Amino acid sequence: MEKTIRIGILRETKNPPDRRVPLSPPQIIALQELYPHVEFFVQPSDYRCYSNEEYEYLDIPLREDLRDCDILMGVKEVDKRTLIPGKTYLFFA
Numbered sequence: 001m002e003k004t005i006r007i008g009i010l011r012e013t014k015n016p017p018d019r020r021v022p023l024s025p026p027q028i029i030a031l032q033e034l035y036p037h038v039e040f041f042v043q044p045s046d047y048r049c050y051s052n053e054e055y056e057y058l059d060i061p062l063r064e065d066l067r068d069c070d071i072l073m074g075v076k077e078v079d080k081r082t083l084i085p086g087k088t089y090l091f092f093a
Contacts (some may be wrong), residue, residue, distance in 0.1 A: 004035040008066030009042040010074035017047040022073040022092055025050055025058045025089075041066060 009028075010019040023031070028040045041063040042055045054060055066072060073090045083089070 001057075005035075005038045005071060006069040007038060007040050007071045008063070008069035009040065009052060010066065010072055010078065011043040011045040012047065012074060013078060014076045017045075018075050018093070019047055019049045020075045020093075021048050021050055022075055022090065023056050028060050036081065041069060058070055067073055 009022060012020075023040075026072045031038060032040065041061050042052075043051050043064060045064060046052075055062060067084055069087070071088045071090065072084070073092075075091065076093045077091050078089075
């Protein structure tokens with residue numbers, strides 16, 4: 001049995017807020033079908049191009065606290081003061 005990997009999608013915090021996302025809700029579902037040992041969690045956001053409801057509709061959990069995720073993904077870099085030690089971060093901008 002493979003180890004469960006938890007991936008968190010970060011809320012964008014730079015000003016002005018970026019509306020892009022590293023993974024869309026349909027992309028997350030496709031990845032979950034290919035890799036059933038990977039779980040996804042999304043930090044709620046009022047600014048991203050996909051609403052919180054679009055993630056929830058596809059049963060992708062929203063979670064404020066992503067500290068238990070192994071990998072954290074975002075579009076823009078985050079403030080160094082908010083980095084969680086020992087985590088892997090992926091940024092795409």
